[in-house]
Amino acid sequence: xxxxxxxxxxxxxKGEAPKFTDSGLLTKRIVKQVESYLPIILNRVKAGQDxxxxxxxxxxxxGVEPDMVAKYVQAVIKAGSNQAAxxxxxx
Numbered sequence: 001x002x003x004x005x006x007x008x009x010x011x012x013x014k015g016e017a018p019k020f021t022d023s024g025l026l027t028k029r030i031v032k033q034v035e036s037y038l039p040i041i042l043n044r045v046k047a048g049q050d051x052x053x054x055x056x057x058x059x060x061x062x063g064v065e066p067d068m069v070a071k072y073v074q075a076v077i078k079a080g081s082n083q084a085a086x087x088x089x090x091x
Contacts, residue, residue: 023065033062
């Protein structure tokens with residue numbers, strides 16, 4: 001899964017609004033709403049689609065804020081990296 005690393009969210013320039021607002025912590029409820037979309041997210045990113053567009057599209061379908069989708073994907077990547085580093089199976 002390491003091939004799906006996300007770049008960090010860009011900091012806005014002076015006088016420019018941030019691309020995503022920070023909606024707070026990722027909750028179990030939000031994870032449940034987003035987790036079924038993970039294969040779609042990964043396929044779209046692997047196909048070269050813009051991550052911001054993918055996140056916004058999935059957020060609309062899942063009924064959550066875009067930053068929550070981005071946080072979920074980053075958490076999945078981190079969990080996969082930690083598991084691979086410890087020698088565990090990714091499946």
